[in-house]
Amino acid sequence: MARYIFITGGVVSSLGKGLASAALGALLQARGFTVRLRKLDPYLNVDPGTMSPFEHGEVFVTDDGAETDLDLGHYERFTGVSARRTDSISAGRVYSNVLEKERRGEYLGKTIQVIPHVTNEIKDFIAVGDTEVDFMLCEIGGTVGDIEGLPFFEAIRQFAQDRPRGQCIFMHLTLLPWLAASGELKTKPTQHSVKELRSIGLQPDVLVCRSEQPIPDRERAKIALFCNVRPDAVIPAYDLKSIYEAPMAYHRAGLDRAVLDAFQISPAPRPDLSRWEDVMDRLTNAEGEVRIAIVGKYTQLEDAYKSISEALTHGGMANRVRVRPEWIAAEDIEAPDGTHRLDGYHGILVPGGFGERGTEGMISAAKYAREKGVPYLGICLGMQMAVVEAARNLAGIPDAGSEEFDHEAGVSRFTPVVYHLKEWVQGNHRVERKPGDDKGGTMRLGAYTAILKPGSRVSQVYGGATEIEDRHRHRYEVDAAYRQQLEDAGLVFSGMSPDGRLPEVVEAAGHPWFIGVQSHPELKSKPFAPAPLFADFVRAAKEQERMV
DSSP states (O other): OOEEEEEEEOSSSOSOHHHHHHHHHHHHHHTTOOEEEEEEEOSSSSSGGGSOHHHHOOOEEOTTOOEEOTHHHHHHHHHOOOOOGGGEEEHHHHHHHHHHHHHTTTTTTOOOOIIIIIHHHHHHHHHTTTTSOSEEEEEEOSOTTOGGGHHHHHHHHHHHHHSOTTSEEEEEEEEOOEETTTTEEOOHHHHHHHHHHHHTTOOOSEEEEEESSOOOHHHHHHHHHHHTOOGGGEEEEEOOSSGGGHHHHHHHHTHHHHHHHHTTOOSOOOOOOHHHHHHHHHHHTOOOEEEEEEEESOTTOGGGGHHHHHHHHHHHHHHTOEEEEEEEEHHHHTSTTGGGGGTTOSEEEEOOOOSSTTHHHHHHHHHHHHHHTOOEEEETHHHHHHHHHHHHHTSSOTTEEEHHHHHHHTSOOSEEEEEEOOEEEETTEEEEOOTTSOSTTOSEEEEEEEEEOTTSHHHHHTTTOSEEEEEEEESEEEOGGGHHHHHHTTEEEEEEOTTSOSEEEEEETTOSSEEEESSOGGGGOBTTBOOHHHHHHHHHHHHHHHHO
16 A cells, blocks of 8 residues: 655745655655655646646646646656546546536435545545555645645545554645845744644645755754754755756755655665766756747747657757757747748747637748758647648648638638547547537547658657657647648658548658657656657757758
8 A cells, every 4th residue: 555645835836846746756766666646736627628828837638638737747757657647636626526426316315515525535536546656646736725725635634544654744845935134034934834734634744945045954943843843854945957956956955865754664775866867967968059949829938838848858868968948929920021030040849739829920930940941840730830831832722721710710711721620539439529519628638649651750760660659639630631732742641540540740851850740749758768759859950050
């Protein structure tokens, strides 16, 4: 049966609970333990799938088709453990499940209440798969004191009481603000946060304290005294240049040791940190720099493309170069001479998105890359816009466009070389969708296989493989009816679904490096196992840098 670590936050949000959880998972792995990480979010959305990228950042997709919080991306990148649908839940999903059970009569006429029905639903979720691993790390979203988080805090309190003594511990992240006027680190917000936590029955075993300044031993002792934790369980967490420094930094600070001590695991296995030493070596000893233009719709918030950004970093590690991504709003490319903004870059990446806004800029970026010989990687919508560009400018379809934009505008304006995906094969059954279906969870989601054309560039990128699997998140698809016309014009369909109906990969014939993929390969990229497409894209950008 797994040991549980519940990670909570206080004082302010965005302290880095997800990163701390992921780093701790990596450290426990380095000591030979198996881990799984989970996220419990108090918001009332059933999942983040229908939330604006500006509201919530990236939606991370699992192999089994769950739309989840971006923290699950951190978990995967640091531990290499593929997340599952059962690793993410929201208050909306919890209440939805409870109400569905009530409608089916499963509660036998009982009055439905937060305690025990909602808390029991949360506890059932936490316990899924607890015989599979040594440690289960469960991060609670939000901060202590949030009214919507109370059922989750109550549930983990009950859960710890239900389990044998010593099987659950609590780790709490807080902020130590620095007051420049007085030249002091203030511990009082942390004290109040722990007091709030203790008022609902939770006593932290480990405190992780974020600070911009070194935390003197005197302050650490004071925190330990007033928060009722051991002095060596007060862990400093300072700002880092790269998130991939976190495992080594937390190890030096004693986080993994404090956690194992709280479980009374002694003597603990010695950690093998060679994987993270190699990651740091590749980060700090880069042998050059490449500039990548990311032409997207949500560039005002980098978290909207978190996995893209990290996958580029991983590609840089694979090539021992530093990748400098620069975010360009697609709408800016639509201005007269807007493509001049792309001059000087060693690669152009157009990521996914929804809606028509900015898409003409994406089309112009694809045309620029194709004509100038600049390495181009189009992902999801970025692939579709590359197809539209080729249809308009190479295949003689001047009004080529996407059915998505006509649906949005309510009028037919384009020849739809990209259409609404009405059916596809998933496993052993066929999925059907209509344009009027609910938005949430109705896209083509999760891992799907692509069959690659032997000898194609994309096959070479994957080491000569003719079959790959990547995760998808889309409801519009390139129409294979235009395949021959586009291939005659020079855009090769080098990857297709196993049934041959859905285009998965396109590439420009005769171009140094021009690939579009319908999937999201960035979601499976890790610092110690970069996504092949990103690694080779950065390699091509490195070659471009040498030529410029």
